[in-house]
Amino acid sequence: MSETTSDTADMSTTTVTTEDPTPFGWLNTADHKRVGRLFIVTSLMMLALGVLLDALVRLDLTDDADHVLLDGSSFAQVFAWSRESLVLLFLIPIFLGVAMYIVPLQVGATNLAFPRAATASFWTWLVSGGVLIGAYLGNGGPYGGWSDGVDLHLLALGGLVLALLMGAINVATTILTHRSRGMFLDRSSPFAWSMLVTASMLVVSLPVLFGQLAILYVDHRYGRVFLGGNGGIWERIDWIYEAPQLFIYTVPVLGIVAEVVLGSLRKKVFEPLAMYFTIGLVGLFGFGAWANFSITNEGTDLADGFEGIVLVGMYGGATVGILGLLALIGFAAFQSRKNLPKPTAALLAAFGAGQLMLLAAIYGLVGAGVDWLEIVGRGNDGNPYLRDTTWVTGQQSVLIYGAAFLGIVSALHWWAPKIWGRSLDNMMGMLSFLLVAVGATLATVGPAIAGAFAETPDFVYADANATSLYSDWVDASSGPGMAWLGLIGILVAGAGMIVLKVNLLISIVLKKGTEADANPWNGIAPEWMLDSPPALGPLSELRDLDSGMPLLDAALEAEDVDEEVTV
Amino acid sequence: MADTILALDAGPVPRPRSQMVATGFAVAGFAMMMAGALGWYMALRHASVSPGHDWIPDGVAVPNPQFDYALLTLVVSVITAHWAVYASRRGERGHTWLAIAVTIVMGLGFINMVIFSMNRMEIEIGSGQWQNLAFAITGLALALVVIGLFYLGLMALRSLGGSMGRDGTAPLSAAVFFWDFVVIAWTATWYAIYVVK
Numbered sequence: 001m002s003e004t005t006s007d008t009a010d011m012s013t014t015t016v017t018t019e020d021p022t023p024f025g026w027l028n029t030a031d032h033k034r035v036g037r038l039f040i041v042t043s044l045m046m047l048a049l050g051v052l053l054d055a056l057v058r059l060d061l062t063d064d065a066d067h068v069l070l071d072g073s074s075f076a077q078v079f080a081w082s083r084e085s086l087v088l089l090f091l092i093p094i095f096l097g098v099a100m101y102i103v104p105l106q107v108g109a110t111n112l113a114f115p116r117a118a119t120a121s122f123w124t125w126l127v128s129g130g131v132l133i134g135a136y137l138g139n140g141g142p143y144g145g146w147s148d149g150v151d152l153h154l155l156a157l158g159g160l161v162l163a164l165l166m167g168a169i170n171v172a173t174t175i176l177t178h179r180s181r182g183m184f185l186d187r188s189s190p191f192a193w194s195m196l197v198t199a200s201m202l203v204v205s206l207p208v209l210f211g212q213l214a215i216l217y218v219d220h221r222y223g224r225v226f227l228g229g230n231g232g233i234w235e236r237i238d239w240i241y242e243a244p245q246l247f248i249y250t251v252p253v254l255g256i257v258a259e260v261v262l263g264s265l266r267k268k269v270f271e272p273l274a275m276y277f278t279i280g281l282v283g284l285f286g287f288g289a290w291a292n293f294s295i296t297n298e299g300t301d302l303a304d305g306f307e308g309i310v311l312v313g314m315y316g317g318a319t320v321g322i323l324g325l326l327a328l329i330g331f332a333a334f335q336s337r338k339n340l341p342k343p344t345a346a347l348l349a350a351f352g353a354g355q356l357m358l359l360a361a362i363y364g365l366v367g368a369g370v371d372w373l374e375i376v377g378r379g380n381d382g383n384p385y386l387r388d389t390t391w392v393t394g395q396q397s398v399l400i401y402g403a404a405f406l407g408i409v410s411a412l413h414w415w416a417p418k419i420w421g422r423s424l425d426n427m428m429g430m431l432s433f434l435l436v437a438v439g440a441t442l443a444t445v446g447p448a449i450a451g452a453f454a455e456t457p458d459f460v461y462a463d464a465n466a467t468s469l470y471s472d473w474v475d476a477s478s479g480p481g482m483a484w485l486g487l488i489g490i491l492v493a494g495a496g497m498i499v500l501k502v503n504l505l506i507s508i509v510l511k512k513g514t515e516a517d518a519n520p521w522n523g524i525a526p527e528w529m530l531d532s533p534p535a536l537g538p539l540s541e542l543r544d545l546d547s548g549m550p551l552l553d554a555a556l557e558a559e560d561v562d563e564e565v566t567v
Numbered sequence: 568m569a570d571t572i573l574a575l576d577a578g579p580v581p582r583p584r585s586q587m588v589a590t591g592f593a594v595a596g597f598a599m600m601m602a603g604a605l606g607w608y609m610a611l612r613h614a615s616v617s618p619g620h621d622w623i624p625d626g627v628a629v630p631n632p633q634f635d636y637a638l639l640t641l642v643v644s645v646i647t648a649h650w651a652v653y654a655s656r657r658g659e660r661g662h663t664w665l666a667i668a669v670t671i672v673m674g675l676g677f678i679n680m681v682i683f684s685m686n687r688m689e690i691e692i693g694s695g696q697w698q699n700l701a702f703a704i705t706g707l708a709l710a711l712v713v714i715g716l717f718y719l720g721l722m723a724l725r726s727l728g729g730s731m732g733r734d735g736t737a738p739l740s741a742a743v744f745f746w747d748f749v750v751i752a753w754t755a756t757w758y759a760i761y762v763v764k
Contacts, residue, residue, distance in 0.1 A: 113585040113589065114589065165596060168592075169592040169596075172592055173585050173588045174585075176588050177585040177588050178585065200592075203596045204595050204596060207596040207599045207600035207603070208599050211601065211603040211604035211607075211707060212603065212607065214703050214706065214707050215607065215699070215700065215703040217703075218692065218703035218706070219703070222693030222702075223693030223694065223699065225694075225698075226611075226696040226699070290603060
């Protein structure tokens with residue numbers, strides 16, 4: 001792994017910018033800390049929209065004879081909108097936001113590689129998100145009745161993709177080129193490494209969507225010749241909202257798990273290279289979702305079972321990666337069994353997030369395996385593939401409502417002192433953890449059972465009206481009950497995130513949280529060497545950093561010296 | 568006797584190669600975009616026509632000489648772009664600007680030639696599957712050319728501001744690296760859509 005250098009002293013004097021401390025300074029800021037906060041807070045607001053829309057979708061599935069609040073076309077629109085909101089307006093940007101704040105501090109950079117581009121990415125994302133919402137409100141989007149609104153939705157999606165790509169390239173470039181002198185990649189913090197993996201994977205997967213959007217736009221705008229008009233859009237772009245692509249977005253959860261657990265234990269894993277390898281493996285096996293046959297409308301029967309084998313391999317690889325990482329961290333905890341840390345909200349949420357990531361991978365492996373067996377004819381009972389049922393919704397739930405929510409709860413509790421200078425309330429954090437963990441479990445189990453045993457369809461592309469009218473499917477007897485369970489689950493998980501937001505409001509905005517010193521967790525990563533929060537503008541304190549765990553290294557060195565003196 | 572300094576001063580710390588790395592990421596992303604779009608085109612073509620037949624609608628003729636000249640222009644522009652980098656490294660300001668200017672003019676000429684060729688084909692957007700795909704994917708490739716030209720233009724201004732020499736050429740090198748990719752992307756587009764048809 002190559003070594004890179006940070007900005008030179010001469011260069012830093014030329015790159016210092018003065019941040020406007022007034023609220024207007026947020027508009028054109030060139031400070032990674034401000035952009036990070038903007039992404040985090042705005043994504044948390046967008047989350048409410050995604051959960052609300054998903055609740056409407058799930059409510060509609062609780063009646064197996066008719067729609068509840070929606071009708072055929074609006075169900076399809078809300079379905080698409082909920083997925084887009086959860087992934088493009090919440091999941092990807094919130095991790096980018098945390099990374100924009102924390103990663104430069106962790107690698108010893110003075111700022112992001114392209115601070116202005118980071119600001120541009122935020123505003124482009126926000127404006128595109130606003131246009132996306134406007135398009136849906138005007139009856140646009142997939143299956144929408146307003147033709148220009150459908151086009152507008154495609155343009156907004158393009159803007160969102162470009163904005164997120166700008167952010168991802170910025171974070172990845174910062175990690176690769178702005179590390180301080182002596183900071184090798186295999187010494188960097190696990191969160192920084194996980195962000196490098198996820199950003200790299202975003203860069204090579206999201207542009208495929210952009211190419212598709214261009215073709216979809218031309219065809220929809222001019223003649224609707226071959227893609228089926230507004231009804232042919234969703235089936236070609238839904239791969240970015242489903243596993244295995246979802247694993248790419250949730251790789252940072254693994255970094256957060258490693259960061260929080262190892263930081264709380266004040267311990268390294270016995271083989272750091274293996275830790276980086278396992279995190280990389282999960283990103284790698286999440287890649288390639290765009291290559292499914294449904295995109296071209298060919299081979300939707302999973303020709304020759306090839307796609308089934310590929311999916312089994314992908315989920316198998318992800319399972320091995322996550323299992324390996326958790327084993328490494330678990331072993332570190334076992335080594336520290338006599339000195340285990342006090343359970344905190346951040347630690348519990350990290351623990352839960354890790355388990356749910358593993359569950360998601362195994363869940364995917366089981367689903368892909370069953371479908372593959374169906375395809376090759378062994379055990380084929382003529383039922384629909386699991387991937388066409390709410391089984392898929394179950395996997396989305398465990399990844400988004402489970403692993404990602406808990407990852408965010410953990411990250412914000414862990415880094416709130418560094419980001420805002422105040423600690424979040426631990427009891428409220430525990431409540432968030434509990435609600436999200438229980439809610440995510442219900443949100444996963446409900447659709448999983450409904451999909452596997454009642455074969456409730458996840459979505460019917462050809463006829464959006466048929467989605468909740470699934471009485472002609474094989475067995476819908478327990479579908480509605482399980483749909484209720486899923487609905488209750490996301491509402492409970494959503495309540496957990498509301499508690500997190502209230503916690504942020506009380507502790508940070510109303511300043512009720514304890515003022516944090518530089519290292520309130522007795523952490524080991526570089527960011528804990530700085531003031532909480534660090535001053536605005538480029539920082540140069542970490543220029544000589546040569547480890548992702550400098551505080552632990554220093555403590556170990558001090559112990560060695562003490563032992564030598566004693567001897 | 569005065570002390571003799573035997574050790575040399577440390578050399579300058581290398582500049583972060585951020586722009587080149589970011590350009591590399593952008594190239595990887597755009598390559599995936601073009602590969603995805605062309606892959607979709609090829610899959611649809613495979614589903615629509617029997618082997619050995621053209622997918623292009625009857626009565627539409629591809630003006631091969633014009634497309635060939637357009638490609639040739641772009642390939643030659645790679646040479647002039649690298650000439651700019653070579654000259655910039657040697658600090659030859661006049662050559663650098665001339666080479667960038669020639670590259671940009673050839674790029675604009677290329678765009679003109681492609682648009683002319685498409686007009687000459689008299690295909691209408693919205694009139695068929697092939698037409699829509701050809702317009703969309705050619706449009707993506709042309710957008711890359713426009714981005715490449717903009718990038719080169721921006722770096723030309725930077726050279727104008729004195730960013731030259733061994734250390735100062737990195738930004739221009741990154742722009743030229745992107746330009747190299749643009750040429751490859753167009754070559755793939757041209758071959759898939761206008762040669763294989």
